[in-house]
Amino acid sequence: MKNIDQKNPYLPYPGRIEAITIETEDQSLKSYRIILEKPEDMANWTHVPGQFAMLSLAGKGEIPIGIASSPTEKDHLLFTVNRAGVVTTALHKMDVGARIGVRGPLGNGFPVDKELRGKNIVIIAGGFAFTTLRATLIYMLAHRQDYGNITVIYGARTPGMLLYKEELKSWSQRDDIEMHVTVDREEPGWTGLVGFVPTIAGRVAPSPENAAALICGPPIMIKFTMPPLEEIGWTDDQVYLSLENRMKCGLGVCGHCNVGPVYVCKDGPVFTRDEVQKLPIEF
Amino acid sequence: METLFSQATEAIKREARALLESGEVAAFLGFAKGSIPTVTRPFVARSPEETDKLIWNGLCVMNLANYLPGLLKSLEPARRPGEPPPEGPLPKVGVIATGCWSRNMVIQIQENQLIRERLVILGIDSPGMIDRRKLESLAGGKEIQAIEEAEKKVVISGKGFRLETARQEVLRDNCLTCTHPSPVILDKKIGPTMPERHVHEPFARIEEIERMDADSRWAWFQKEIECCIRCYACRNACPLCYCPTCFVDDSHPQWVGKSVDPVDTAIFHILRAYHCAGRCTDCGACESACPMGIKMRLFTRKLQKDCLELFASEPGLDINSPLPLTTYGPEDPERFIINGSKQQGTQGGK
């Protein structure tokens, strides 16, 4: 008999939930601060912003969730989870201290240390797709000198549906980052921007010169955000998108997440819009 | 040689072409020749020229009713969920129907899956369809390269062999016990009317199993489904199976595990059959589709027998009589209910 454990890509790291934050007013999104139980696992963990991991609940299954913490936040991992299916519903019922497995990091991530270095960065996010962009933003702020101007355009349906509210506040007070937080409709007590993300993007997007845009959000938002950007000269190869598809193995084998010849889990989830345009629309 | 089948093929081609040429139908659903002699291919002709590919023979075993709801929907102009269909008549489909297939269409109409007005049905009496597994076992492992079919006999041939058999010997089990070969709804009849059929002991095999004890029945059941690969060909070939999410795909609760665990496989077959209770027309598509040769028709056949005996019901024969499980009778048998009969006297006034 022999154990299959050396480099078993299906074996999650054992972890525990250290803290839970209810992010949105409808309680559909919660953030889980997770620490890996073995100190060496935690110490050896490295990832690139934009990567994801499988959260593993023995007895329920696994779900791919974008890593919301930055690699620079060393002592924990953060995942913001929307309640949707069997696993996420079970996860939403869990308490601090509960055991949870983490398998990853998986996927490619944003090229923060390659193509994005030295560029002006525009982060455009809608709804709960802000998670891996939070990781990216924290990472960039920790290596502020490596990037040019940073512009953030983030929108949600209502103020109560915005993620990471405290951090949004603190970022908006910094002078090395330009924050545009918007909600869909006027609401009492909201003093920020009102309007859909594409409208705001059209108004505040900077010049495409030496710049890259990272866009995450519902397909409809991405669709309408592109024209105003294209109007001022942005091209598809400057735009980075993060795709989502049903995933099971996260290793580019099981076949669930393919978009034509690429596997979102292995070759993605981050693609330039240029790359996406060449693929069948199967996402 | 002019045969029953070549005449019918020509008539189908002619009618289908006329329907498409006149624009009465947007598509015609029939069969085309397969790339191997033992299997035919359900085929949609969308232009008059394509009707040349249509054929009719004893290997046309897939139930065409199965394709109708999807095909009709695909012909409708695209619209958003909840949006009402456009004004005016929707595109029609022409289709071939034998007795059992037409009964399935009746059931689909009763269950609001089909609209009669959107169908142009070419009715054809079923001569009884051929079981490819019986042909294969006749060939004894040799590869069948050609099949010739006549009214009463079938000839198979291949490298170094040529075998003739009575058609009756290689008919599908369901066709051997079929008493309704003629379509119950149709717009035009093709070919001759088959003589009325009387089947001696139509449920003989079921009764044989019923006579066994519980242990032997369980052993038989286990053996029968042992080689199931859970490909769901039986389910997907069935015109009764149109749930948007099948019970096997329910995840919350998960009724049945998805692998080939013997218990999961058993539950799949029990529930699949049970979902066809009172609706199955014994068309045999499930068995014909099964790549592993499982005789899952026996499970639905048992239900069919019980429906007939308990509720005197044969589904799909009459569009106006409700399916047996969508109705009830005050005097339905309830011998199986433990304290049922004892109480029955007291129920008189209610």
Next chain:
Amino acid sequence: MDPAPEKDQKWEPKIIAFLCNWCSYAGADLAGVSRFQYPPNIRIIRVPCSGRVSANMILDALKAGADGILVSGCHPGDCHYISGNLYARRRFALLKNLLEFIGIEPERINFSWISASEGEQFAELVTKITTRIKTVGPTKRLVKKIG
């Protein structure tokens, strides 16, 4: 193969009872309130109507290891929803036969009518089916096992 009656005296069957809210569940309640003794082998699941009980549920209980099943509703004519139990009667007739046909012991699958006033009958019924199920021993068929 044959689940011979268990020699081990400690074995007690587990019976899953789907009882309709309006009659049988109230009948079970009455049995309790009236202190009628019956074997403690049933685990009651309250359902709105016997018509709510699907074959899926019954098979799920068997898969999880239930030694017996009881489905009980209102007497014909008494259904709170007019006819739920009458539809159910047809479905159960077919299901019971089908399960027997594939080799499930008939003793395990039980249906009955119990009204809200039939506490004593409920106790009798449970006693009767518990005895019946004991004669066929622990369930083995359709019980899912792993590892």
Next chain:
Amino acid sequence: MKILKLDDSDLKTLLARWYETRDLFSPVEKNGMAGWKRIEPLEFVEPAKGVPKTSLKTFFFPQPETLLEYSARPGDEGAYVPRPVKEKARERIILGVRPCDARSVLLNSLPFADDPYFKAKKDTTLIVGFTCKQPCSTCFCSWAGGSPMDTEGMDIAMTRVEGGYLADILTKKGEGLVDHLLDNREASPEEKEQLKTLREQAQGGTGSEGGPAEILKKKNLMDLYNAPFWQGLADSCINCGACTFLCPTCYCFDIQDETIKGKGRRIRYWDSCMFPLFTQHASGHNPRSQKVQRVRNRFMHKLKYFPERFGPLSCVGCGRCIRECPVNIDIREVMRDLLSIP
């Protein structure tokens, strides 16, 4: 390596010897040739022709396969922490494997290159192949990149000749199986020449330059994707998984947890891109909600996406899907149609 000439009694002796320390498997007759079975040495007969209905993948990618186990008793030490399963280390020999099936193991080891479960099984499995004398009319191994005399993926390749078999010993593992016969059973030069001729006569593999894999790789992805013939296939297809489950090189899977009475396991089991649920998101959105999209994906994966990533077609030409598809969808026609697209 060596080529031996074995007569039938040599083969019997070998099988008996192998059986002492290993499990033997071979195709089994039942409703035609249904599948594979563990056998006693004397039970073995070389299948007359063709391949069993189920493919060889079940040995390397079992249905289902337990990946991890966990305790589901809350009180247990390490409850709900999955741990890897123990793999059986006993060697097994699969007999009667045709060249197409043997090749499928090699093709599957491309996507499963880093998969410890697949690898563990491959390490402990020996393949004694039997080359094909009579291909079926549904066979097209030569077109798919193999050949009826192909030995790829085998440890020993047996070829039936007058008076027994020519056994081509292809790997170290294969050599280990026949070591005591190596000296006194070596084939004569004439016999070796005979084997060489047989191989040359068999239609050569078209895996190289002119083969479909190479041609399709060069074609524009979206031209193939948008080809008009997909709708016709979807018209016939009933979207069952017969083709994918019988296919030796379809390897898609799903992963699920099963917990029963305190014991839990995480299994992977075969899944099929034909099923609508395969791609459905938890939100309900389904990127391949249409039948035509799913049918197309299966063929595009085999004939375009896989070659682009790994080189060869994800098809060995065994013809199982052609024989068992209930509606006669024929991959050879799909290949022809794709190749005809400019």
